[in-house]
Amino acid sequence: MESISNLQDLKKEFQQISDNNLAMDKNSLSSVGYMDIETTGLSSEHNHITLIGLHSSDATSVYIDTQNHKKACQDIDKCRYLVTFNGNRFDLPFINKHYGLQCNFKSIDLMYLFWQMGYYGGLKKVEQQLGLSRMSEVEGMKGSEAVTLWHKYKAGNQEALNKLVNYNIEDIVNLEVLFNFALQRAQNNTISSDELKQNKKNIMNRIKNNESLYIWD
Numbered sequence: 001m002e003s004i005s006n007l008q009d010l011k012k013e014f015q016q017i018s019d020n021n022l023a024m025d026k027n028s029l030s031s032v033g034y035m036d037i038e039t040t041g042l043s044s045e046h047n048h049i050t051l052i053g054l055h056s057s058d059a060t061s062v063y064i065d066t067q068n069h070k071k072a073c074q075d076i077d078k079c080r081y082l083v084t085f086n087g088n089r090f091d092l093p094f095i096n097k098h099y100g101l102q103c104n105f106k107s108i109d110l111m112y113l114f115w116q117m118g119y120y121g122g123l124k125k126v127e128q129q130l131g132l133s134r135m136s137e138v139e140g141m142k143g144s145e146a147v148t149l150w151h152k153y154k155a156g157n158q159e160a161l162n163k164l165v166n167y168n169i170e171d172i173v174n175l176e177v178l179f180n181f182a183l184q185r186a187q188n189n190t191i192s193s194d195e196l197k198q199n200k201k202n203i204m205n206r207i208k209n210n211e212s213l214y215i216w217d
Contacts, residue, residue: 034083
């Protein structure tokens with residue numbers, strides 16, 4: 001699996017991006033997938049995957065539980081680029097352990113790009129540093145609560161699943177926002193907090209108006 005792990009390589013890979021546009025042209029954008037998983041714990045040996053979220057310009061999909069995770073893997077393998085946050089160390093090895101991936105895509109792990117830009121910590125901490133917020137239902141929610149919500153769902157609480165899905169959607173949508181930020185920084189462009197917030201709003205509107213949300217259960 002080839003990885004793009006610094007801003008210089010990112011700039012070379014996406015040289016066709018306009019300096020004045022936060023998004024790529026549609027053909028380029030549709031080849032980028034934004035992926036995040038939820039699990040019952042941190043150990044791929046002792047825990048399992050509960051949700052796999054995959055977001056692109058074409059669809060925003062949340063795959064629930066074992067029977068549809070193989071479908072998720074097929075869709076992941078269709079991506080030309082796969083964007084994650086700490087995915088090279090966590091998400092991708094976890095998926096490979098349980099299901100396997102062809103890994104023909106180029107991996108773009110944003111954690112390393114944001115280290116280069118001076119932003120440290122997990123995804124939510126980086127979001128906070130950039131002034132991004134999440135929908136009120138999941139604002140401030142921690143990974144440990146995601147595990148609790150899964151167990152509540154398995155005990156029959158559908159609302160717990162709905163909240164967990166929204167938590168995962170925030171993860172994968174914000175990956176696109178941060179990816180766009182990194183692309184602009186790679187080209188030495190300055191992005192304001194207001195522009196980032198508007199970028200996220202545009203993405204959420206795109207999901208609502210032009211895409212499908214698939215929940216596989």
